[in-house]
Amino acid sequence: MKKILIVDDEPNIVMSLEYTFKKNNFEVFIARDGQEALDILKTQFPDIIILDIMMPFVDGFETLEQIKKNEQLNHCKVIFLSAKNKESDIEKGMALGADAYLTKPFSIKKVVEQVNDLLE
């Protein structure tokens, strides 16, 4: 079973993603901000991480930087999923080493497709 970590501070958005990925046979982990995500990543090594950018305390960019430093997470794919849709933000996200960048609002089906593409 593939493991997925969803990082977002909006409970209603998390809820939709959690329901969908569980239905697609993922083991789902939830974090409400970057710090929580990094804490989970100490013990769990998911195959894919869906990361929001604007979050309190530790934001998405910082979280990704920390992930990249951890060799045990080398195989792990990262998708940014953010309401920030300016070109500069997307460029910055990709430059930090994200594997994909999706903007909010999103289509759940597209997100699932993207995740599956990355994992193939």
Add this chain to the structure above:
Amino acid sequence: MNSIVLLIILALYLGILFFIAHWAEKKGNSKWTNNPYIYSLSLAVYCTAWTYYGSIGVAANSGLNYLPIYLGPIIIIPAWMIILKKIIRISRVNKVSSIADFISLRYGNSRFLGAVVTIVCLFGILPYIALQLKSIAETFHVVTQTESSSNIFDDSTTYVAFALAIFASIYGTRYVDASEKRKGIVTAVALESVLKLVFFIIIGVYVTFFVFDGFDDIYAKASLLEHFREKNTIGGLPQAINWFFLCILSLFAIFLLPRQFQVSVIENTRENHVNTAVWLFPLYLLLFNIFVYPIAWGGNILFEGQSVNSDTYSLLIPQLFDNKTLTVMVFLGGFSAAISMIVVSSIGLSTMVSNNLIIPYGLLGRLKHNEQSTINKKIVNIRKIGIFSLIIISYFLYRYFALDYSLFSIGLVAFVIIAQLAPSFFGALFWRRGSRTGAVSGLIVGFVICLYTLLVPYALGITSSDTSFITEGLFGIKLLKPLQLFGLDYLQPVPHALFWSLLFNFMIYIAVSVSFKGNYRERNYAEMFLDINKYITMHENAFVWKGTAYRTDIEKVLIKFLGEERTKRAMNIFNLKYNVDKNEELADARLIKFSENLLTGHIGTASAKILISSVVKEEKITLPEVLKILEESKENIIINKKLTETSNELKEISAKLHEANVSLMEKDKQKDEFLDTVTHELRTPITAIRASSEILYDDDEIPEELRKQFLQNIISESDRLNRLIDKILDLEKFETGRQKVNFATHKVLQTIENAIEPLQQLINNKYIHVHIEGNSNLKADFDEDRIVQVVTNLVSNAIKFCPETNGLITLAVYEKHDFVQVEVSDNGKGIAPNDFENIFDKFYQSTNQNFKKPIGSGLGLAICKQIIEHHKGKIWATNNATGGGCLSFTIPKKQQP
């Protein structure tokens, strides 16, 4: 003391001075020779042997009368600074090399006026130099206790005078250009100034504290002497008027004495040095005067009843106690005072004599046919011989025209004669209309009156009252008595002569100047002198000249006097300065003035004009025409000034624009950030709604419970979206003034409690303790709904910022004079001080939030600010004592209808 020993000491002393002068001349621009202190000390050449010995004599014989000579300069010093700077500027741009040059240049390079000024100076200064030699000779004899010999070859003073004459002529004329600086001489003079002051103070301390028991002791003993009281009061009104004239006299002297002009103007290397002189010079004079009185009256006590010359008390007192070292020291101090005066005066006079008498009246015609090197040699030789012979002539004056008077009175006579320059000199600086004929006639009349009222009676012997000329008046006419002219009988001879000569001099200068039309050149120079600050950089522009002249002709003249190389260099400078093509054939007014200036230092202003005029064809210009041209050039200057002003204004505006641009960009950035936040805020509920809807639409197998939950999500997110839109609209309403505020009187505390009520659940969830304090009966006029909105907002903010545990929110209501203040503070991490102002801006997101999610939409506090301002109150942010954030607002108790 043996004469030979003293002569050897003198020779050694002179040798040291020679060495210092030589060293300083070589050093050139080192900071040891070129600094404000050397300049200020060189001004102390004012204190001559007359000061050194003479003022003691005066103080001993007539009490306070020696003071006005020092009071005058001290009183005038603030004005002196301003006027002196102006004179220095004029002299610098015009290459002036003496006071005669200065005056004659202003009155149209007048050769005759220059000559008159020079002659007046000779009459004033030669006896003065003789006076210095007399003091050297007399004190020499006092120290060696010898008698003066009638054979000049037996008299040691002869050799001293001779040595001085050689010293001065060698170091006084190093350059052909008389406006060049003489660093060697100036440094030596400054050193002498220090020495004479130090020696004078040493003898003063010796007399006061070693011979006597301090100032009180001298006073106690002196007051027992005969005539002490009469000698030490100023006296009645006539005496006060005498004092007044003496002050005026010394005040003029500080400007006009050729040696003062030499050190303060010609030898000035930097205008700023005057700023130091302005305090150091009066201080010097004050220090010099501290011990005059104790020495004078100490001498009176010690030598009571003996016939000794009170001028030499400072030598006689140490001699009386057989203190040889001190005696010699005092003698050397006096010698320093004398030689600095002799050297500087003779240099100044010799420049005047060569540039204003010998060259323009005799040599100019012959010089033209010589080679450049011969001309230079001749000019330098004229000056050398000039200095040498002036000193020697003064020596003979001293030897054969028995100068029987005290040092003080001869000094004063010189001052009165030199004061005759005052009208034309000050007129040159401050009066446009002053003319050459006015200056010449005033000067001559003033000088003649001086001769009649002072020089002749002195020559006849002021003491022998048997001359009928003095007692009866010329031809027996009583009104013409030289010492009581026109019946004026209460002034002493010196103030008397000063009064009449200056009165006539001034009146004639003014009357003649306004009665006759002046020459255009005078008027031209008048403008340049008066408005020197306007013309300082491009002063050649202010020179009016019309005619035809060829550059090659002018260059030929210049080459004759300056040499090929210097002429070429000067021409290059001129071409660059005024952007003139070097192949230009014809010379213009600027080149004429420029060339005259180049020659002025060498041969004086009058000769320079004569030389240049000899190779150009000048057309007559009428006075009105000159005035018109000057007016035009003035207009140009005004236009220039306006242009500069406009350009400055433009610069200012551009700076402001830049500022505005920066703040606009800042605002723009803030707006971008806000839009970012707002779109984020809008997209977040939309995202949740869209995701929930998609699941509900696609997934038919969704369990009932979850389906309801997703639908609930859609409803709550829609509400959230709506609230956000409401906030934006709210703010917009306030800003455009369409928001109505309904005032009514309410209890403040009650309203606050109403606002907190709906938040209670949130507060409980975070286990926050809320503390409310204030008078529950306090009332104010406000729109309750709006104030509830504000308090809700502030408390929600505080909740967000409270720490996870032990959160504490304090609400306090204070009653102030005519308003109510509400404070909402928390125990969180506080607000960054640079956010205090900005957090109320609607687009503002705290700068230190970075990409982290900002708390709130950035609209709440902006709306609060609008509401409070609509209540005519204030809202602001601070941090409280524990470091937590604190937001406060005020509202008036009564709203004005």
